[in-house]
Amino acid sequence: MTDGPEPPRANEAAGALPADEQVVVVFDEYGATLRPPHATPFRLHLEQIVLRLLWSEGEGDAARRGHAYLLDRGSGPLELVLLQHGLVRHTDLMELLARVDARLPQGSPGKLRASTWWSAPGPLRWSFSGDAGALADHLRDRSLVLRRELEPAEPRWPDQLPLDFLADPVGTLVRTLIGDLHGSTTWDANALRPRVLATRAGDLVVVCACRYGSIHADAGQDRTAAVFVSRDGDRSFVELPWRLSPAQAASSAGRFSWPPEQIDRIVLADDQLVIEWDDPWIDWEPGDEWLARWDDAAGLWTMRTR
Numbered sequence: 470m471t472d473g474p475e476p477p478r479a480n481e482a483a484g485a486l487p488a489d490e491q492v493v494v495v496f497d498e499y500g501a502t503l504r505p506p507h508a509t510p511f512r513l514h515l516e517q518i519v520l521r522l523l524w525s526e527g528e529g530d531a532a533r534r535g536h537a538y539l540l541d542r543g544s545g546p547l548e549l550v551l552l553q554h555g556l557v558r559h560t561d562l563m564e565l566l567a568r569v570d571a572r573l574p575q576g577s578p579g580k581l582r583a584s585t586w587w588s589a590p591g592p593l594r595w596s597f598s599g600d601a602g603a604l605a606d607h608l609r610d611r612s613l614v615l616r617r618e619l620e621p622a623e624p625r626w627p628d629q630l631p632l633d634f635l636a637d638p639v640g641t642l643v644r645t646l647i648g649d650l651h652g653s654t655t656w657d658a659n660a661l662r663p664r665v666l667a668t669r670a671g672d673l674v675v676v677c678a679c680r681y682g683s684i685h686a687d688a689g690q691d692r693t694a695a696v697f698v699s700r701d702g703d704r705s706f707v708e709l710p711w712r713l714s715p716a717q718a719a720s721s722a723g724r725f726s727w728p729p730e731q732i733d734r735i736v737l738a739d740d741q742l743v744i745e746w747d748d749p750w751i752d753w754e755p756g757d758e759w760l761a762r763w764d765d766a767a768g769l770w771t772m773r774t775r
Contacts, residue, residue, distance in 0.1 A: 484533065485555030492552075492618045494561035501565055503550075503557075503621045511621030513550065513565075517542055519607060521569050521583075522599035524551070532594070535618075536566055539607060546612040549627065556618050581681045581691055585662045587638050589631040590645040601638045602659030608636045643667045643676055652704040662692060663731075670737040674699040676706065677732040677744070685730070694729045696744065696763075712769040722772060726759060736760075745775060 493504045503511045520539040525532050535553035542548070552562060573583070582600040589595040615627035634641040639656030646667040661678040668675055676697040683690035697706040711728035718724075729746040736743040742763040761772040 484553075488558070491555075492557040492561075494557065494565055496561075496564065496568070501568075503552075503618065505619050505621065508620045509622040511550075511616065513538070513540075515568060515572060518569055518572070520600060520603055521566070521573065522597045522604070524598075525596045526593060528594050536562060537597075538569060539604065541607065546614045546624075547607060548614050548616055548624065549630075550616045550618075550621065552618045582659070582662075587634075587663060589634040589638075590642065591631055591634075593629065593631070595631050595634075597635075601635075601662075602657060605636055605638065605658050608632075639665060639678060647674065647676075647703070650703045652699075652706075661695065664733075666732055666735050668735050668737060669703070670740075672700055672702040673737060673740060673742075674703040674706075675735050675737065675742060677735060679731050683730060684728075685725075690730045692730055694732045694744075694746070696732065696742075698742065698763075709763060709770075710768070713772065714769060717772060722759075726757065727772060729759070729761075 490506055492506075495502045495504060500515045501513045503513060517540045518538045519541045522537040522539075523534075524537050525534040527533055533553055535551065535557075537552070538550045540548040540550060552565075554562065579600065582602060584598060585601065586596060586598045587601050589597070613627055613632065614624035615630065616622075616624055631641075637656070638658050639661050640650075642663075642665040643656060644650065646665075647669050656676075656678070660680060662681060664677070664679060666675075666677040676699075678695050678697075679692035680695050681692060683693045693711075696709045698709055699706045713723050713727060718727075729744070732744045732746050734745040736745065743760055744763075745758070745760045747758050757774050759772055760775045761770040763770055
């Protein structure tokens with residue numbers, strides 16, 4: 470299961486400039502210098518880069534895509550350097566990405582977070598692959614300026630970026646689905662990742678996301694669904710345990726298809742919660758479509774095929 474679109478090949482970049490009009494990146498042992506053909510060069514110190522993102526804006530062949538680097542100089546605003554495929558020489562763009570990735574932590578779970586794809590709600594269709602939790606932590610109580618590849622020495626306010634989403638990605642997705650929350654729940658993107666679902670029926674509110682990692686990692690799964698329930702109109706939430714009856718837990722379904730990797734649908738009817746998902750997700754295995762019903766009194770799930 471993929472988290473987002475593949476990065477474009479060099480000849481697929483939307484709005485690509487002729488080669489002699491593209492930004493050149495000059496490397497040395499301490500960092501790199503961006504050299505636009507018609508603007509002031511910009512020095513990029515690798516030790517000031519605290520996070521990198523892959524990004525896209527738009528959809529289909531018209532989408533713009535590229536890389537972004539978050540700079541923290543220790544004081545003043547954070548700086549996001551946005552580099553677009555087709556505007557920067559491709560070999561330079563990829564070498565810069567490799568040098569930055571070699572410096573930044575790549576161990577688990579950081580590697581999983583750095584490769585997670587997030588799609589922001591809204592008409593501009595911004596998507597990002599990166600550690601959304603770390604980005605939200607950096608943005609907390611800090612302002613942000615944007616630097617673009619063709620004029621990197623001229624910072625500007627990032628009025629086109631979905632800043633509310635970048636500062637609180639899970640919460641923004643939840644509020645888009647069910648409106649503002651009455652409580653002060655913080656959905657931590659360091660622990661949670663898409664797919665995010667949310668629904669309500671009266672005072673019963675259910676939010677689903679995924680946690681990083683899985684007991685089925687040897688089969689290729691990299692996430693485990695998480696279900697949060699509020700019965701007081703979203704003022705407080707509890708996370709439901711992935712508990713089955715002993716008989717179901719010992720069955721092949723309980724051993725190999727539980728807990729779900731992600732939830733595809735939430736059903737609320739008569740104060741009952743049902744979740745639906747497909748498993749396994751591997752394309753070359755037949756798999757089954759599952760549902761599970763939560764028994765609040767017993768504190769366990771009952772699963773079956775659908």
